[in-house]
Amino acid sequence: MGEAAxxxxxxxxxxxxxxxxxxxxxxxxxxxxxxTFFGVAGLYIFLWxxxxxGVQVLIYIGGILILILFGxxxxxxxxxxxxxxxxxxxxxxxxxxxxxxxxLAWMIVRTPWLVAAAPEPxxxxxxxxxxxMTDYMLPFEVASVLLLGALLGAAVLSxxxx
Amino acid sequence: MEQLNSYLIVAAILFCLGLxxxxxxxxxxxxxxxxxxILNSANINFVAFARFGGMNFSGQVFALFVIIMAAAxxxxxxxxxxxxxxNFKSINVDEAQQLQR
Amino acid sequence: MNIFIQYALxxxxxxxxxxxxxxxxxxxxxxxxxxxSIGAVLTTLILALAxxxxxxxxxxxxxxxxxAFTWIDQGAFxxxxxxxxxxxxxxxLLVVALISSMSHIYSLKYMAGDPRYSRYYAFLSLFTFSMNxxxxxxxxxxxxxxxxxxxxxxxxxxxxxxxxxxxxNAGKKAFLTNRVGDIGFFIGILIFFTAxxxxxxxxxxxxxxxxxxxxxxxxxxxxGLFMGAVGKSAQFPLHIWLPDAMEGPTPVSALIHAATxxxxxxxxxxxxxxxxxxxxxxxxxxxxxxxxxFAATIAITRNDIKQVLAYSTVSQLGYMILSVGTxxxxxxxxxxxxxxxxxxxLFYGAGSVIHSMHHALHKKKDHETDPQxxxxxxxxxxxxxxxxxxxxxxxxxxxxxxxxSGFLSKDAILAGTLSFAGxxxxxxxxxxxxxxxxxxxxxYMFRLMYMTFHNQPRRPDIYREIKESPREMVxxxxxxxxxxLFIFYTLPNVNPLSDEGWFSTLIVARDSVVPVEMGPxxxxxxxxxxxxxxxxxxxxSIVMVALGILLAWLMYLKRRLSPAAWAxxxxxxxxxxxxxxxxxxxxxxxxxxxVLGLADRIGYLDWDLYxxxxxxxxxxxxxxxxxxxxxLDYDGLDQGxxxxxxxxxxxxxxxLRGLQTGRLQSYLLFALLGIIIILVFQTI
Numbered sequence: 006m007g008e009a010a011x012x013x014x015x016x017x018x019x020x021x022x023x024x025x026x027x028x029x030x031x032x033x034x035x036x037x038x039x040x041t042f043f044g045v046a047g048l049y050i051f052l053w054x055x056x057x058x059g060v061q062v063l064i065y066i067g068g069i070l071i072l073i074l075f076g077x078x079x080x081x082x083x084x085x086x087x088x089x090x091x092x093x094x095x096x097x098x099x100x101x102x103x104x105x106x107x108x109l110a111w112m113i114v115r116t117p118w119l120v121a122a123a124p125e126p127x128x129x130x131x132x133x134x135x136x137x138m139t140d141y142m143l144p145f146e147v148a149s150v151l152l153l154g155a156l157l158g159a160a161v162l163s164x165x166x167x
Numbered sequence: 168m169e170q171l172n173s174y175l176i177v178a179a180i181l182f183c184l185g186l187x188x189x190x191x192x193x194x195x196x197x198x199x200x201x202x203x204x205i206l207n208s209a210n211i212n213f214v215a216f217a218r219f220g221g222m223n224f225s226g227q228v229f230a231l232f233v234i235i236m237a238a239a240x241x242x243x244x245x246x247x248x249x250x251x252x253x254n255f256k257s258i259n260v261d262e263a264q265q266l267q268r
Numbered sequence: 269m270n271i272f273i274q275y276a277l278x279x280x281x282x283x284x285x286x287x288x289x290x291x292x293x294x295x296x297x298x299x300x301x302x303x304x305s306i307g308a309v310l311t312t313l314i315l316a317l318a319x320x321x322x323x324x325x326x327x328x329x330x331x332x333x334x335x336a337f338t339w340i341d342q343g344a345f346x347x348x349x350x351x352x353x354x355x356x357x358x359x360x361l362l363v364v365a366l367i368s369s370m371s372h373i374y375s376l377k378y379m380a381g382d383p384r385y386s387r388y389y390a391f392l393s394l395f396t397f398s399m400n401x402x403x404x405x406x407x408x409x410x411x412x413x414x415x416x417x418x419x420x421x422x423x424x425x426x427x428x429x430x431x432x433x434x435x436x437n438a439g440k441k442a443f444l445t446n447r448v449g450d451i452g453f454f455i456g457i458l459i460f461f462t463a464x465x466x467x468x469x470x471x472x473x474x475x476x477x478x479x480x481x482x483x484x485x486x487x488x489x490x491x492g493l494f495m496g497a498v499g500k501s502a503q504f505p506l507h508i509w510l511p512d513a514m515e516g517p518t519p520v521s522a523l524i525h526a527a528t529x530x531x532x533x534x535x536x537x538x539x540x541x542x543x544x545x546x547x548x549x550x551x552x553x554x555x556x557x558x559x560x561x562f563a564a565t566i567a568i569t570r571n572d573i574k575q576v577l578a579y580s581t582v583s584q585l586g587y588m589i590l591s592v593g594t595x596x597x598x599x600x601x602x603x604x605x606x607x608x609x610x611x612x613x614l615f616y617g618a619g620s621v622i623h624s625m626h627h628a629l630h631k632k633k634d635h636e637t638d639p640q641x642x643x644x645x646x647x648x649x650x651x652x653x654x655x656x657x658x659x660x661x662x663x664x665x666x667x668x669x670x671x672x673s674g675f676l677s678k679d680a681i682l683a684g685t686l687s688f689a690g691x692x693x694x695x696x697x698x699x700x701x702x703x704x705x706x707x708x709x710x711x712y713m714f715r716l717m718y719m720t721f722h723n724q725p726r727r728p729d730i731y732r733e734i735k736e737s738p739r740e741m742v743x744x745x746x747x748x749x750x751x752x753l754f755i756f757y758t759l760p761n762v763n764p765l766s767d768e769g770w771f772s773t774l775i776v777a778r779d780s781v782v783p784v785e786m787g788p789x790x791x792x793x794x795x796x797x798x799x800x801x802x803x804x805x806x807x808x809s810i811v812m813v814a815l816g817i818l819l820a821w822l823m824y825l826k827r828r829l830s831p832a833a834w835a836x837x838x839x840x841x842x843x844x845x846x847x848x849x850x851x852x853x854x855x856x857x858x859x860x861x862x863v864l865g866l867a868d869r870i871g872y873l874d875w876d877l878y879x880x881x882x883x884x885x886x887x888x889x890x891x892x893x894x895x896x897x898x899x900l901d902y903d904g905l906d907q908g909x910x911x912x913x914x915x916x917x918x919x920x921x922x923x924l925r926g927l928q929t930g931r932l933q934s935y936l937l938f939a940l941l942g943i944i945i946i947l948v949f950q951t952i
Contacts, residue, residue, distance in 0.1 A: 026187055093193055151235070162250050186940070
């Protein structure tokens with residue numbers, strides 16, 4: 006059951022990602038991205054990262070994807086048929102990417118990874134919270150500043166006129 | 168299924184697909200989607216290594232920061248795209264080729 | 269940090285903050301921000317009073333506290349900055365805070381309507397800040413920095429009405445004359461630093477005591493420091509800036525003369541007395557004594573009310589310097605304290621008279637008459653009673669009449685000179701200078717009072733318009749006149765003939781750290797001697813003062829003796845005094861003109877010979893050479909080789925241009941290709 010579920014999720018993730026990349030309609034791409042994000046969230050659960058899975062759903066699907074949809078709508082007339090989009094240098098790009106994948110896969114298979122077994126933790130949110138308040142205190146605060154900067158930057162950049 | 172390699176391969180495929188989108192897509196929003204795929208694949212790697220490297224939570228915290236960063240990046244990138252649209256009346260990145268002239 | 273240091277820090281920094289606010293925001297604040305400066309200075313006054321109260325509660329002559337931090341640290345070379353607070357510091361802080369507050373309040377009316385009102389207050393704050401730095405410094409660096417800041421702020425304030433040429437020149441003169449003294453001061457500081465390796469007072473005193481700096485060099489170092497005091501405290505021969513400094517607004521004159529600038533020199537000498545050798549002190553004593561006498565004789569013939577006071581300041585400072593020179597430096601500091609009160613008061617009084625004259629002249633639309641000339645005054649007593657009585661109190665004090673503060677301090681100085689001359693009979697001139705100056709002081713001060721306030725008005729038309737000054741100007745007068753009474757300096761003792769009291773208990777002479785064989789008279793010995801010479805000095809000085817007052821009374825009130833006739837009889841002397849001993853003229857003839865002439869000569873060499881022939885000739889040759897090389901360069905090199913290279917590059921560029929699509933994505937593609945190639949090569 007677990008095995009089947011895992012492969013099902015992997016299949017959903019990869020197929021939807023392929024649609025994202027290849028669909029000629031931008032809307033279809035965005036909808037396919039939704040499934041990719043869900044798939045990745047599923048993979049997180051298999052990787053004992055339940056908290057991250059929640060965050061993935063909340064931020065990627067609830068935030069970023071909505072943002073992308075807004076981006077599409079703000080830059081296209083919603084009624085126009087010209088919402089499709091084209092690709093360039095697909096041939097060369099495909100070859101190069103395939104080559105890169107080959108190199109990566111070869112490296113992954115050949116490398117003897119150091120693996121250590123560990124029991125499944127009862128929950129991850131608590132541990133992450135502790136880490137954020139202790140070891141990662143500074144990055145945590147910096148991240149808040151970064152978000153503020155992004156907020157202001159986005160507002161300034163998208164302002165009409167100059 | 169309890170194999171590190173399977174996760175890594177999945178992440179690699181996702182990474183290559185994202186990269187393919189970044190290289191080939193003309194539409195700025197589509198390029199952005201590619202970037203999101205790349206970030207997701209990196210996150211899978213982080214979490215996978217954390218899980219199989221003796222359940223180290225630092226990997227998950229890292230993934231969390233990547234998600235935060237991705238949110239900020241998406242906001243700024245979309246602002247840039249909208250700006251681009253206002254200036255060129257198009258969001259096809261290959262038309263903004265003033266580097267050549 | 270103890271409470272004294274905390275208070276001192278606030279006292280030090282508040283005026284600076286006020287200066288910053290005033291100079292940048294002053295014009296935009298309501299009332300042009302005068303309340304910022306006044307608030308700051310009144311707060312420092314309150315804190316200074318608190319410190320003073322603390323000092324009285326301690327009642328410990330050896331009270332001393334320091335705080336310092338390392339400012340510059342380069343291993344062996346270290347400069348520490350800090351405060352040194354003892355009884356002298358606290359009293360001086362109070363004097364500065366008090367006089368400065370009075371000047372601030374007084375200026376409210378005196379400077380009202382001035383176009384640069386806010387800037388004026390900013391400069392006053394800066395002046396106060398700089399002076400506090402000198403007082404609080406525990407090292408020569410902070411002392412020197414504040415010293416120069418005082419010079420700067422005096423320049424800004426003396427030349428405050430810079431539209432007038434005379435004011436602008438007076439500011440420059442003050443600054444440049446001070447510079448002469450400061451060069452010596454700087455050399456003195458460096459002598460001490462090179463020998464001892466530290467700037468802080470504690471290290472320097474310890475170093476001299478340990479014999480690290482002895483002999484002629486120590487004497488020279490002391491003379492260098494004294495040169496600074498000669499400049500700042502307007503001693504002969506650098507006294508010339510001070511009378512000119514009267515061009516500044518009158519409250520500024522009061523501040524400069526009573527508490528800040530000129531006091532700095534004396535204060536520094538009192539602080540560093542322990543470093544002075546016998547020879548240095550002899551020079552100090554003679555310069556001080558001579559200045560006291562010399563300036564007093566000039567004051568006799570001045571007709572400008574502020575000029576009289578200016579020369580009287582020079583003379584009184586001479587007293588203080590003389591006193592330091594004879595080793596009675598506690599007496600010098602005592603006189604500094606009492607003098608600050610009555611001299612400030614005299615200036616405020618003079619300012620009040622001038623202010624009133626101004627208004628009278630303004631009403632009459634008379635722009636010719638000089639409002640400061642005493643020959644246009646007379647009989648003002650009934651019109652300006654408060655000004656008259658408060659000025660009278662100060663006049664009695666400065667003349668040294670019993671029951672007033674000046675009597676005690678001047679008597680202490682004269683007792684010091686008598687005791688010094690008793691020990692070294694060859695220096696009999698010092699007491700002669702001292703007592704002579706006392707006589708003349710009484711004379712010219714009463715001359716001023718009689719000419720201004722008594723007799724029939726010389727100009728009835730002006731007299732009719734004269735009226736008492738407003739409250740803001742009268743208040744400082746009354747307050748400071750009260751402080752001219754001896755009782756404030758001798759409590760709990762109430763005997764007017766003795767200077768025993770809180771001051772003499774809290775400020776005691778410390779012996780010099782200079783090795784005994786070249787040391788000065790031991791300070792405690794002088795103290796001892798002063799007890800013996802106390803009553804003789806008092807007797808002689810009372811007689812002298814009475815003589816002086818009598819003379820003035822006969823000449824200017826009763827008119828039994830005609831001043832003009834006497835001037836005629838003593839014509840050469842009169843001309844010397846009227847011409848201020850021609851010091852300015854001598855400087856002009858033997859100093860400025862030769863220097864300017866030399867500058868002209870050098871200028872001729874530089875411009876007409878060097879520039880015209882050498883530089884221009886050089887230029888012409890260069891032009892010719894460069895024309896030639898230009899031809900070679902353009903026709904040969906450029907056309908042939910450079911352009912050829914350019915053409916070849918353009919050809920190849922055209923071929924390679926096809927690769928540069930300008931598309932971000934193709935660049936990314938190429939970058940990826942590069943990565944793959946690197947990966948492949950690494951694994952192989």
